Amino acid sequence: MRALSTTPFVDERAVESCCPPLSERPLSSEEAEAAAQLFKALGDPIRLRLLSAIASHKDGEACVCDVSDVGVSQPTVSHHLRRLREAGLLISERRGTWIYYRVDPATLAAMGRILSAASAKA
Amino acid sequence: MRALSTTPFVDERAVESCCPPLSERPLSSEEAEAAAQLFKALGDPIRLRLLSAIASHKDGEACVCDVSDVGVSQPTVSHHLRRLREAGLLISERRGTWIYYRVDPATLAAMGRILSAASAKA
DNA sequence: GCTCTATATTGACATATCTCGAATCAGAGT
DNA sequence: ACTCTGATTCGAGATATGTCAATATAGAGC
Numbered sequence: 536m537r538a539l540s541t542t543p544f545v546d547e548r549a550v551e552s553c554c555p556p557l558s559e560r561p562l563s564s565e566e567a568e569a570a571a572q573l574f575k576a577l578g579d580p581i582r583l584r585l586l587s588a589i590a591s592h593k594d595g596e597a598c599v600c601d602v603s604d605v606g607v608s609q610p611t612v613s614h615h616l617r618r619l620r621e622a623g624l625l626i627s628e629r630r631g632t633w634i635y636y637r638v639d640p641a642t643l644a645a646m647g648r649i650l651s652a653a654s655a656k657a
Numbered sequence: 658m659r660a661l662s663t664t665p666f667v668d669e670r671a672v673e674s675c676c677p678p679l680s681e682r683p684l685s686s687e688e689a690e691a692a693a694q695l696f697k698a699l700g701d702p703i704r705l706r707l708l709s710a711i712a713s714h715k716d717g718e719a720c721v722c723d724v725s726d727v728g729v730s731q732p733t734v735s736h737h738l739r740r741l742r743e744a745g746l747l748i749s750e751r752r753g754t755w756i757y758y759r760v761d762p763a764t765l766a767a768m769g770r771i772l773s774a775a776s777a778k779a
Numbered sequence: 780g781c782t783c784t785a786t787a788t789t790g791a792c793a794t795a796t797c798t799c800g801a802a803t804c805a806g807a808g809t
Numbered sequence: 810a811c812t813c814t815g816a817t818t819c820g821a822g823a824t825a826t827g828t829c830a831a832t833a834t835a836g837a838g839c
Contacts, residue, residue, distance in 0.1 A: 557705075557760075557765075558709070558712035558717075559713060560709075561706065561713055562710075564702065564728070567703070567705040567706045570699075570702075571699070571700055571701055571702040571704075574697075574699035574700040574705070575700030575701075576700075577693070577700075578693055578696040578698075579697075579826090579827080580686065580690045580692075582693075583693055583696070584683065584684050584686070584689045586679055587680070587684040588683040590680035591680050591683055595680075598785085598786095599785075599786060599787095600785070606686070607827085607828070608828070608829055609785090609786075609787095610786090610787075610789095610828085610829070610831090611828055611829070613786060613787055613788080614787090614788090616787095617788095629786095629835085631836070632836060633785070633786085634787090640774065643679075646772050647769050647773060650768050650769040650772070651769060652762065652765075701796090701797080720815085721815070721816060721817095729798070730798075730800080731815090732799070732800080732816090732817075732818080733799070734816090735818085736797080736798085736817090736818090737797090738816095739817080739818095751806085754805085754806055754814075754816095756815080756817095780839100781839080783836105783837085783838085783839100784837085785834100785835085785836085785837105786833105786836105787832100787833080787834070787835095788834085789830105789831085789832070790829100790830095790832100792827105792828085794826080794828100795824105795825080795827090796823100796824080796825070796826085797823085797824075797825090798821100798822085798823085798824095799820100799821090799822090800820095802818080802819070803816100803819085804815105804816085804817070805814100805815085806813105806814090806815090806816105807812100807813085807815105808811105808813085809810105809812080
């Protein structure tokens with residue numbers, strides 16, 4: 536199992552620089568920028584369907600061919616998978632002919648943390 | 658005049674038509690479309706800062722003047738608040754001279770549900 | 780080497796989004 | 810009535826994003 540960039544490669548891992556609960560305190564500009572990258576990655580119906588298809592697939596992973604049936608061209612699917620990977624939401628790995636994707640649960644959890652109620656102030 | 662609607666007014670309330678956990682099953686096209694509207698609303702750093710400023714403000718509410726200090730013009734702030742309101746994330750109410758915004762916790766909770774691990778399948 | 784299949788990248792175009800200044804609306808108080 | 814202030818809407822320009830067809834890359838197998 537080698538890696539085809541097991542890790543994302545931009546300034547990704549936005550996770551590490553954001554993610555306190557929204558109601559804990561006003562987000563800093565940097566935190567907001569990092570968090571926005573994550574939410575932007577989920578702000579497209581095709582990407583949500585790809586992510587959901589992978590997350591719900593057997594063993595939590597799927598090759599591109601398993602999830603390509605979303606109504607757009609193959610390059611477009613590839614483009615969206617790349618965006619999800621660059622956001623840190625997906626991890627990819629080549630095994631022989633196929634490339635398998637799976638969800639990075641840490642990133643998903645970080646996003647959930649932002650949305651969590653934290654300590655209600657009222 | 659459509660009034661400063663306390664309730665959103667598009668086909669909003671996307672909440673009602675989406676939101677199963679991502680890993681439960683592949684999202685339908687309609688569910689993905691509805692959920693994407695929600696995530697798109699959070700996919701901007703200014704909107705995240707506005708939402709966070711409101712959520713963390715005293716009593717969980719704030720007037721525009723309380724949160725306008727995010728580095729963009731006042732019309733731009735208004736535009737972003739409107740987008741958050743149309744997504745169902747904010748509720749607005751005029752009281753005298755000021756208009757107060759507060760977070761709709763149900764919408765936030767629905768988004769959190771999508772991200773939740775649900776039943777891990779592997 | 781060659782070919783076949785699976786996936787990624789490039790380049791171009793159309794649409795969506797963010798932003799601003801200017802204008803407008805709404806309520807409070809004189 | 811007028812004016813002042815808080816907030817929204819309008820119109821336009823710049824940038825970002827989604828999409829495709831064409832091309833390229835990578836591995837398997839002959």
